[in-house]
Amino acid sequence: MPHKSKQDEIIICRCEEVTLGEIREWIEKGYDTxxxxxxxxxxxxxxxxxxxxxxxxxxxxxxISGMKISEIPPGRFRPPSKPVKLGVLAKGGDDE
Amino acid sequence: MTDKQKLFNSGILTEERPGAVSPPRDLWENKKNGLVIIECPQRIPCNPCHTSCPTGAVVPFDDINDQPQIDYSKCTGCARCVAVCPGLACFVVDLTWGDESRALMKLPYEMLPSPEEGRQVDCLNREGNVVAKGTIVRVTEPMHDKTKVVQVEVPKDLVMDIRAIKVV
Amino acid sequence: MKLIEEHPILDFKHGKRVTFSFDGRQLEGYEGEPIAAALHANGVKVYRETPVRKQPRGFFCAIGKCSSCFMVVDGVPNVRTCITPLKEGMHVETQRGKGVIPAITDKGKR
Amino acid sequence: MRETDVMVIGGGPAGLSAAAEAASFGCDVTLVESDLALGGQLIKQTHKFFGSKDERAGTRGFKISELLLEELSGYGNVKTYTNCTATGYYPEDGVVTCVRAEDEYFKIKPKKIVMATGAQERLIPFPNNHLPGVYGAGAVQTLMNVYGVKPGDKVLMVGAGNIGLIVSYQLIQAGVQVAGIVEAMDKVGGYWVHAAKVRRLGVPIYLRHTIVEAIGEQYVTGAVIQEIDERFQPQGERKSLDVDIICMAVGLSPTCELLWQAGCEMVFVPELCGYVAQRDRNMRTSHKDIWVAGDAAGIEEASSAMVEGRIAGVSTARALGRGTHE
Incomplete structure (x- = not known):
């Protein structure tokens, strides 16, 4: 496609503002996990x-790859699973 | 897919289906206080119509997924099932009400504005189209849980079409 | 306010009515209810602007899982306003970009 | 460091049931819930539940939540923390980290954990799906049924599963107009009776249709829907709807980060809507100290979540050697 379509501009990752077009482009380059x-x-x-x-x-x-979803590595999960202010972490845990 | 199937697939009863039960006409014509109609054409795990029926008219289920079967000799038109059904699939129709041209329907209602006795309402068919005007005769709340059973006087020839009201 | 005045099934028991500021405007809401709900009741739907594309974001999941409703609350960015209770006098601001993390002080300690 | 016999993560139907059950066997229970209130999705459910009497059929969801909380309040050995998110599980020492509100951080070392972390709303890709006004169905329910705020004036519902159908009905109860429901399949996915309820109130259900675009600059001012073919590709006439809310009811995914972090064996089960922890019939995962219950164990209904929670609660108590009531 010569110009960016509306489809390409669809936001997939709402946090990091990654679009469908970017994701497709990199999957096609072989980045398929x-x-x-x-x-x-x-x-x-x-x-x-x-x-x-x-x-x-x-x-x-x-x-794009034809792989089943169950065959695609879903990625690593690391804590914290929500943003925590560094100051709170620095105060470090409770003393109770 | 036929048009009838399309309608059914979107939630509109289009023809006789297993689980869509209406009373035998001869018994119905003379039954004071009315008899229940149930439109529950799908096997789902649910049985409050049976467990709340005080007379055993909704016969016991072999399997919780069974569709309700009615022993019409036992139905008194009390409308407890109308009030308790989570799918609002039970209705009571009293064909002995009023003159030749009128009948009384007992319909579940969980909307605003509040229904009041004597008030005119729009009678809606299964697709939500206004098919007649009705008059509210009585409002009860059998389970005391805000689901109202509204008794509405409607044209007798539309009892198999009217399935909801809109208080206007 | 876009409040449901009457409901056929529910009775809403709102808390104390409090005043808070949103981008300098004085608004009213109910204490203890999520900031995002109070804003929505005031017709405010845009809670932040994204860093790169400058797109608006608002409410989305309402259960603290999606990050769409981040705002700057009392100077602190990235606050999940859908599950943060409103208090009298709070300063709520539209978050532009990633927000600036304030210096560590004991101010936030309870 | 804080310690507890059983830590329950999530205070919805599964978590509350697990906590009550474990507490009934004398376990000391700590429950954390990220929301401001306990009850999870139950507190937003104004409709009556299906099922049998034992599963409280015919009772509205929010009433069931009240009953569970009442049961829980009868136990002195349960500590509950709301507005408190479990942010991490550290497999090396079995410690769970939690953040309460935005600024109190604590660690806790439980003997056993029940992960009842629920699910999150799915989204489908369409232009402008990031605009404010595109909300998850659960979010719309929270606004209108928990906080009494009208989400908008006119809604397009995307998805005719039970959630889409039930929430459409609830929107009408809240005084919001439902412009229509689009469903990609050729029949409603939810119970037929739920569809019948909204149809007779005049709500159109567009089968084999999808949303192809949200309209708006700063927030939603409209939506475009279109019919789709067998390969789910849009075709034919585009229909514009003048709506200010687009409500997404296209499914849920189990919330499993903590289970992944704990190294539990995970399996992809399409019927359960994604990756879930491998577990035995007692809801115990491959990690000997971790159980799972409710939507986090696979998307089902609140009724099954409560049953799974009870099973997990009993099983943790047993594993702690407290498996019988005195």
Whole structure:
């Protein structure tokens, strides 16, 4: 496609503002796991940690690569699963 | 897919289906206080119509997914099932009400504005089209849980079409 | 306010009515209810602007899971307004970009 | 560091049931809930539940939540924290980290954990799906049924599963107009009776249709829907709807981050709507100290969530050697 279509501009990762067009482009370059796309696009690295976009990305990988969703590595999950202010962490746990 | 199937697939009863039960006409014509009609054409895990029926007219289920079967000799038109059904699939129709041209329907209602006795309402068919005007005769709340059973006087020839009211 | 005055099934028991500021405007809401709900009742739907594309974001999941409703509350960015209770005198601001993390102080300690 | 016999993460139908059950066997229980109130999705459900009497059929969801909370309040050995999110599980020492409100951080070391973290709303890709006014069905329910705020004036519902149908009915109860329901399949996915309820109030259900675009600059001012073919590709005439809310009811995904973090064996089960923890009949995962219940174990209904919660609660108590009532 010569120009960017409306489809390409659809936001897939609401946190990191990654579009469907970008995801398709990188999958076609062979980045066909969630973690690989995360490294190049930051998809799923925002504060929601991929809760909103993981399904959509896996579906897109499956559509383009022909792999079943169950065969695509869904990526690593690390704490914290919600943003925590560093100051709160620095105060470190409770003393109760 | 036929048009009838399309309608049914979107929630409109289009023809006789298993689970869509209406009373035998001869019994119905003379039954004071009315008899129940049930439109529950799908096997789903649900049985409050049976467990709330005080006379055993909704016969016991072998399996919780069974569709309700009615022993019409036992139905008194009390409308407890109308009030309790989570799918609002039960209605009572009293054909002995009023003159030749009128009948009384007992319909579930969980909307605003509040229904009041004597008030005119729009009678809606299964697609939500206004098919007649009706008059509210009585409002009860059998389960005391805000689901009202509204008794509405309606044209007798439309009792198999009217399935909801809109208080206007 | 876009409140449901009458409901056929529910009775709403609202808390104390409080005043808070949104981008300098004085608005009213109910204490203890989520900031996002109070804003919505005041017709405010845009809660932040994204860093790169400057797109609006608002409410989405309402259960603290999606990050769409982040705002700056009393100077602190990235507050999940859908599950943060409203208090009298709160300063709520549209978050532009990622927000600036304030210096660590004991102000936030309870 | 805080300690507890059983930590329950999530205070919805599954978590409350698990907590009550474990507490009834004398376990000391700590329950954390990220929301401001306990009850999870139950507190937003104004409709009556299906099922049998034992599963409280014919009772409205929010009433069921009240009954569960009443049961829980009878136990002195349960601590509950609302507005408190479990943010991490550290497999090396079995510690769970929690943040209460935005600024109190604590660690807790439970002997056993029940993960009842629920689910999150799915989205489908369409232009402008990021606009404010595109809301998850659960969010719309929260606004109107918990906080009494009208979400908008006119809604397009996307999805005719039970959630889409039930929430459409609830929107009408709240005085919001439902412009229509679009459903990609050729029949409603939810119970037929739920569809009949909204149809007779005049709500059109567009089968084999999808949303193709949200309209608006700062927030939603309209939506475009279109018929789709067998390959789910839009075709034919585009229909514009003048709506200010687009309500997404296209499914849920289990919330499983903590289970992944804990190294539980995860399996992809399409019927349960995504990755879920492998578990035995007692809801115990491959990790000997971790159980799972409710939507986090696979998307089902609140009724099954409550049953799973009870099973998990009993099973944790047993594992702690307290499996019988005195």
């Amino acid at each position: 969630f973690d690989e796309l995360k490294r190049v696009l930051r998809v799923g690295m925002g504060p929601c940690q991929g809760r909103g976009c993981r399904d959509l990305v896996l579906r897109e990988i499956s559509r």
